[in-house]
């Protein structure tokens with residue numbers, strides 16, 4: 001997906017939708033909100049934003065979007081899920097489980113760092129090879145990714161725990177890359 005020609009959708013049920021749209025605009029990418037299955041037509045990539053995974057999950061069900069998004073992923077569409085979006089991509093989630101899309105072979109532990117007041121910013125651990133070094137990661141009532149399957153590559157860690165993973169064309173971060181003014185995670189999605 002080349003930035004100049006890419007079309008990327010942002011699932012707009014709830015959460016940090018506008019921040020992702022602004023980041024895509026900064027990268028010169030044509031972006032649109034996704035609320036109906038027709039909105040997926042012609043997209044190269046889809047972002048499932050952070051927010052509240054119970055709310056987003058109910059919205060996906062109500063709007064009949066689960067199967068179309070699964071089909072989009074299976075057909076090779078690139079997907080980035082951030083925070084609640086990562087939870088929704090997981091094969092299963094724990095701690096107030098919600099139905100998930102099961103596009104990423106990990107378990108997600110909701111609110112694994114505590115409540116809203118336990119939100120924090122932390123630098124990614126040194127040592128990654130993927131041009132993401134020095135990333136400042138914003139965690140807001142963040143989940144943890146555990147038990148990654150063999151097809152899952154850990155791209156970034158904080159304090160030794162995976163915070164950005166990739167399986168094929170599915171990317172998931174437990175932090176909010178749209179909030180730190182650093183477009184490298186979005187650029188990675190475009191690179192897929």
Ligand code: GLN
Nearest residue numbers: 050051052053083084141
């Ligand atoms: N704690 C939220 C949830 O479990 C996710 C928080 C976020 O996306 N910033 O849905």
